[in-house]
Amino acid sequence: MSSEENALSVVALGGVNEIGKNMYVIRYANDILVIDCGSKFPDESLLGIDVIVPDITYLLENKDKIRALIVTHGHEDHIGGIPYVLKQLNMPIYATRLTLGLIEVKLREHGLLGSSRLKTITADSALRFGSFKVSFFSTNHSIPDCLGIALNTPEGTVVHTGDFKFDLTPVNNHYPDIHKMAALGRKGVLLLLSESTNAERPGFTPSERVVGEHIEEAFSKAEQKIFISTFASNVHRLQQIVDASLRFGRKLALLGRSMVNVVDVAVELGYLRLPEGMLIEPTDVNRYSPNEVVVLCTGSQGEPMAALSRLASSNHRQLEVHRGDTVILAATPIPGNERNVARIVDNLYEIGAKVIYGSGSVTGMHVSGHASQEELKLMLTLMKPKYFIPIHGEYRMLYQHRILAESVGVEEDNIFIVKNGDVVDIEQGVASQRRKITTGNTLVDGLGIGDVGHVVLRDRKHMSEDGVLIIVITLSRADSKILSGPDTISRGFVYVRESEGLLEQVNRIAASSLDKLLEEKVNQWSTYKMTIKDEVGKFLWNQTKRRPMILPILIQV
Amino acid sequence: MSSEENALSVVALGGVNEIGKNMYVIRYANDILVIDCGSKFPDESLLGIDVIVPDITYLLENKDKIRALIVTHGHEDHIGGIPYVLKQLNMPIYATRLTLGLIEVKLREHGLLGSSRLKTITADSALRFGSFKVSFFSTNHSIPDCLGIALNTPEGTVVHTGDFKFDLTPVNNHYPDIHKMAALGRKGVLLLLSESTNAERPGFTPSERVVGEHIEEAFSKAEQKIFISTFASNVHRLQQIVDASLRFGRKLALLGRSMVNVVDVAVELGYLRLPEGMLIEPTDVNRYSPNEVVVLCTGSQGEPMAALSRLASSNHRQLEVHRGDTVILAATPIPGNERNVARIVDNLYEIGAKVIYGSGSVTGMHVSGHASQEELKLMLTLMKPKYFIPIHGEYRMLYQHRILAESVGVEEDNIFIVKNGDVVDIEQGVASQRRKITTGNTLVDGLGIGDVGHVVLRDRKHMSEDGVLIIVITLSRADSKILSGPDTISRGFVYVRESEGLLEQVNRIAASSLDKLLEEKVNQWSTYKMTIKDEVGKFLWNQTKRRPMILPILIQV
Structure with a gap:
């Protein structure tokens, strides 16, 4: 990620310009810490996809430097990617008891529990990973046992809030540790990454x-x-x-x-x-x-x-x-x-x-688990960061969070709205965003992780709208005469009994297109197929204003 | 609809238990009036469908009794079905100038303008259709020139509100005609059909x-x-x-x-x-x-x-x-x-x-065009109907509207929450709901009106999720030997280059299933196909946890 060996670098593999699949990477020299490993659900354009996880190409390329995955809390958008990622990259996982309990359920389902390395931490834990000294602070959210993370590095302290709200009357009496947050801010925070889910919402989120x-x-x-x-x-x-x-x-x-x-x-x-x-x-x-x-x-x-x-x-x-x-x-x-x-x-x-x-x-039957504008301002005020990256949110949420940060005194030029893969480097106290690394969506469909690409989805979309028409023709190898067909089979186009006449016409058009090419001694199968596709396609559009996928299948025997 | 020749009957062909495709039929003896003819957009389950219009089987069966289509206003959910219905049933259409202007745009696009019979009315029009005397009253909505309809019949007066709100400071100074509504109520309303879109919303909708x-x-x-x-x-x-x-x-x-x-x-x-x-x-x-x-x-x-x-x-x-x-x-x-x-x-x-x-x-950049709870109560109070049918809304809206009606004094037993097709008959002042007529959704896909049915949609859905796998095998007519194939073509399943091994295995499984059947002298093609489908399907589910549509194609030459 960084050619600068002694720079601090921060990049999201997921979680900015989107809600879901949170995954953040913090690197200093030869040490990499990963924060969260979430999944998200596909929107309706990703037909047949079960779940989306972050593309971890960068991590696979830097396997030897990864010291730990630290998980802030047990929601799907923070733990859902773990089983898929762990299959390729067995990092030790640090999380609180409840979070680990929920991760274990997932790992058991995927048969990965035996091989995984799970380490329990609390808000009082203090860890050291190479050049990182890591501490934590308690936060509130719509699940218990949530952590914010403070990463002490030679460049300064990076704070990642995780998801949070300030619930001052929490149901379980586990209060947000405002004093620890204030202490961090007093000592000096170089960079704050704070969640933006409710940055569009004025006021203060009510208590659970x-x-x-x-x-x-x-x-x-x-x-x-x-x-x-x-x-x-x-x-x-x-x-x-x-x-x-x-x-x-x-x-x-x-x-x-x-x-x-x-x-x-x-x-x-x-x-x-x-x-x-x-x-x-x-x-x-x-x-x-x-x-x-x-x-x-x-x-x-x-x-x-x-x-x-x-x-x-x-x-x-x-x-x-x-x-x-x-x-x-x-x-x-x-x-x-x-x-x-x-x-x-x-x-x-x-x-x-x-x-x-x-x-x-x-x-009154629901309150949000996320900080509203006044709480986001409170977090920014407690941390007094030099640099700020709003995370966890779609663009307009990050944008509103930026405005909130400016309103409490963070310098406009010190705020970075990043995309997944945009690297923010901090060297000798100066931050810049000039580099990108490879990242994106890895689509999970059944057992396949990342094997469904653009072409497959385009085809699914095409067939979902107008169905498919398969035209089978058998030709003689000896003299290129038609031995059987054209036979047309349709699925998802029109109900066959109601449209026999139409499909017969398709057969005739396919036959005559092919005959013409054979007469002209055209001898390229790709041309045969393309011509049948074009002619039948034109006919069907005129007749029905639909464009089914047309698959001519030519067989030589 | 009614065997009772002198009963008044009311039925929705669309518009209850849904938002959209409004169409109501009022019949007295041998006279039928139709109110509105809307369309609605399909939800995401209706793959490839452009628009939905009411099923007009009942109207086609009673063509000779239809006197007019009266349109309350120019929104799609009240006029969008007209071009599709008019192709099968050329009724005269009565509407205000703006409404007709918008209908004309549609009819021109469908090449139907020349053959249609359009009649301009105003809120002051008084029409007679057989046993119906029809008058109108001005309402407000998010489009100008809206009408409520009063149908005077030998049984009594039926009022249909259309969509409305009470905007007492309307932008165009065309006020809702509260005096005319009050006069109708004073004279006595037998049955009120009133819209329910905002029946869940407390208060009074703000003025535009x-x-x-x-x-x-x-x-x-x-x-x-x-x-x-x-x-x-x-x-x-x-x-x-x-x-x-x-x-x-x-x-x-x-x-x-x-x-x-x-x-x-x-x-x-x-x-x-x-x-x-x-x-x-x-x-x-x-x-x-x-x-x-x-x-x-x-x-x-x-x-x-x-x-x-x-x-x-x-x-x-x-x-x-x-x-x-x-x-x-x-x-x-x-x-x-x-x-x-x-x-x-x-x-x-x-x-x-x-x-x-x-x-x-x-x-502040949007207000609704529909009456909130206090306005709905105002309409009910003005009309003082004996019977009430809440219309224009999903079930919970109709349900809330029912509660509103009860709160202003309509008898509980005199309120009918109906489904599309449920007929309310009123005879000698007594209403009952015991009969149903055929109705439903007519799906429009391209030029096809109603030719896409359950099977086609099921296939589209299937292919949209896991794609399609076509397995082609050519057999010799003489000795049932395999001449070519199995060749497997996939679309929307997995990207072929990444899964050549998988498709080769599919070919092998298809070939061995077929060989076995041929050896056993099974001679039914449907068995060949079913077996290949089953065996390949099982294999793919185990390997990928996906269920593509499998289409074995056997050709004999």
Whole structure:
């Protein structure tokens, strides 16, 4: 990355100009530390892709210099890439207990747990990796056990906030360590990397405790069963749901694999207090009277295969929602998910359920886990950094964060809005951004990591819109006469029974195009194929205004 | 629809349990009136579909009874289906001048203008169709010249509100005719059909005039070019943009086909006052200094091919946005469009533009055209209907509207939440819902209306996720020996160069499956194909965890 052996270099392999797949690399001389290794979900243009992870070409090229992967917290956009990356690059992983617990679940699923090197740290840990001295500070977020990281280097101190908010009344009484942050700022921070997810949002994000109050209120009014859905990883909210259930004498059943996984890990590690005998199996729910049960389930974002969606469309294997039951969606729909969530609410209303849904700012059933503008300014004020790189956010969020940084006194020229792969070098106290390294999206489809490229996606898109038409012709090797065909097979174009006439015409056009070329003694198969494709394509566009993928297949026997 | 010859029957062919493709049928004895004929856009599951229109089977079966299509206003969800329906069913169309003007644009594009029968009406028209006496009342909405409809029948009066809000300070000074509505209510309304789009929203929708004030303020601060994007059909907002441009001495250029179309029609018919010489060609924009020009463009919903999206990604043919220009998105993103809009904002910020974006309730740059809860209650109070059917909305909206109706005194049992096709019959003053007629979605793909069915869509979906694998084998007719192949061609599965080994294995598996069947003297081609499909499918799932569509093609020569 750096030709300058004694420079400090910082680069994002993922996480800027996007939400998700966070991965940051900090290098000093021959030592590289990696912070986070996330994944993100594909948008609708990436047909058939399961998940996206960072392109780690740079790390593979510098394997020998990598000292550790440090993980700030256990959300997918910070740990989701680990199994895919670890298959190529077995770094030691440092994280807090809960974060490691969640990473272990993933590694076990991928059969990697045995070979991985996991090291537990706390906010009080102090580590040394070559020229780096690393310390941590506690932050709040929508999952417990989050860390900010301070990296002391010969050039100065780099601080990475991870995701954070300032929840001054946290559910688990683990307060953000403002004093440690202030101490870092007082000693001098060379470079701050701070998260930008809510940089567009004015004010101060409410405490998670607010949600608990609304849950209690809703529980107090419910006369029958209560179904409540939220992000499985929000252990604080799970705790508040447990507490409210306890208070109203209700047992708790869990639905959804990720909910069961997180509760298992969180209870085992002591992050979730769940009284003995409180948890019941979903199959036992109907043995209790409706006002004695709460069902806690996945699917608050409208995921079509998750528990809530199945319950709403009355096709869950084990349970059903009845008229008069209360259903709480304790999550604001993320942009892109509104339609799926709306479909669920429609279905629940049709059943006759009482539904609490919509934006958390209206229902009180959700607060963000990310710092709003006043909190971002507070972090910047505490750290007083010389240089600033806004991270975790799309461009407009980074841009708004830049404006916030300027408003609290960071020099305009000392703020770098970077793209993934843009290297910021700091040498003798002076930062510059002039170099790039290779990075990008690695697409995961099934077992394939990075084997689905542009061409494959383009073809999927093409076929998804107008289908495919396969035209098979067999020619004699001896005299190039047509032995069979053209036979046309279509999929996803038009329903065959309704369009036999059309496909017969396609056969005729293909045959006559080929005959003409054979007569003219053209002897190039690529020309045969191209001509058939063009002629049939033109005909179909005129007839149908559609452009299916046309695949002429010529066989010589 | 009704076997009861003297019953009044009401049914939606589209518009309930959905937003879009509104179409309502009112029948009394042998007379049918149709209200609206809209279209809607497909969701992402309907791959390759351009537009959805109502299934009009019922109307085709009752052609001889249809007296008229009455259109409430000129939005796509009320007029978009007309060209497709008119091809099968040439009804006379009654609408106000602006609405007809917009319908004419559509009919011209489809070559149907000559054969259609268009009749201009006003809010003061009184029409008679068989047993129906029809009158109208003025309403406000986000397009001028909107009508509510009162249908007087032997059973009583049916009122259809169309889309509406109560804008008591409308931009064009065309007030909602509250007195006429009150008079209808006083005389007695048997059945009210009222729109439900904003039934989830508390309060009273602000006047469109509010947007004008914010536009003026933004214009007063702009130092360079102004780009402003909004819904082309919102003539009120266009007028306010024209007025603000005039006030600040700026010329106006239009970008985007629908913007040019609507402005043409609205100016010609006198709905938009545009001073002589104010409009300039996009190609002339750069002849003026930046502070002398406003560019009014389409694409406020982030549509990837529209003007704003092209401008933001710096690939518009004629114009570009420069650092320091002001770009206003005068529209709240509709759920589902946020990501595309966000991409545009990101790109504009990267250019260095000043961008005004986000929810209209924050920016003041958008107000809804639909009645909020207090307005819906006002309409219900004015009409005092005996029976009520909430229309225009997804289930939860209809449900909330029902609660509003109950709150102002409509009897619970007299409210019908219906599905498309559910017939409400009223006979001797008593309403019931017991019958259904055929209706649904007609999918338009290119020139095909309704020829893309479930199978085609399923195939498109399948191919979009994992692609297609075509395995071609030629057999000898004489002795069933393999003459050529298996040859495997893949598209959208894996990129071929990276997976030659995999496809060779597929060929081997296909060959050995076939050989085995030939040895066993199995002589059914369907068995050959099924076996190859199964064996190759199993192999690929194990190797890749993907399930491409597998098409074995066997040819005998």
